[in-house]
Amino acid sequence: MALTIGQKAPDFSIASTSGKNFSLYHDTKGKPCILYFYPKDFTTGCTKEACGFRDTFELFEGLNITIVGISRDDIPTHHQFKAQLRLPFDLLSDPDGKVSRAYDTTPPFMDFFTKRTTYLLDADHVIRAAYENVFSAEKHIKQMVAKVSAVPVLK
Template sequence: MALKINTQAPNFTLPSTSGSSFTLRKDMADKPCVLYFYPKDFTLGCTAEACEFRNEFEEFANVDVPVLGISKDDIATHLLFKEKYCLPFDLLADTAGIVIKMYDAVIPIIGYTRRTTYLLDASHRIIAVYDNVLYPQGHISAMIQAIRKNLTP
């Protein structure tokens, strides 16, 4: 079960494809963002999901809402994935799965990362959640609608 709407998103620090560490409270200070958790780079569903975020990236950029992808893959794999699919957003490496657990993005018993997407407002309160998405396509447009409803005048 994902974290609940209206709760404060946990702070974390992870290595980023930007070449430095990413810390939620520092790097997104006073800024909304999308955090999407996914199982694995280069798999069919995760590639489709990343490419849909890429294809719709302008919608997020137009309202200044950064997108960040998080999986257990390491930075080297993330960099290859980002380059191959021309992803315009950073990927974060949670190789130990600590942040994935903090955000309840784990499938119980088997321990795989569950496809979970959070929209955080500027104070990093969770304002929208898409949890246990079996199909990678479609939830991105719903996230865009949540941004329009909650973050735009």
């Protein structure tokens, strides 16, 4: 089960395709953010999800909402995935699953796997929406579009 709405999101710092570590509290200070956790680069569902966020990027950017994707893939693989799909947002590498565990996206007894889970954080890093559905990548984007329209995430 995903973390709770109204809960402060755990801070973390991990490698990013930007070439530096991404620190949640530092890099999104005063800004809302979408964190989407996904199982693996270049898989069918994960490709659809990444393309969905790419195709709605302008909507989120217009609302000053940062989008980052997080999986256990390494940075070179993320760079290839990002380039091939022309993703306008950064991908973060969580090879040991530490961030995935902190965000409750690792199923019990399957420490090697990351559940497809998306979080919408407000400018104070409080979770305002969460959506978990391993099998429907497209619904993650629809849910976040609906939530940013209904939830005051901007300060």
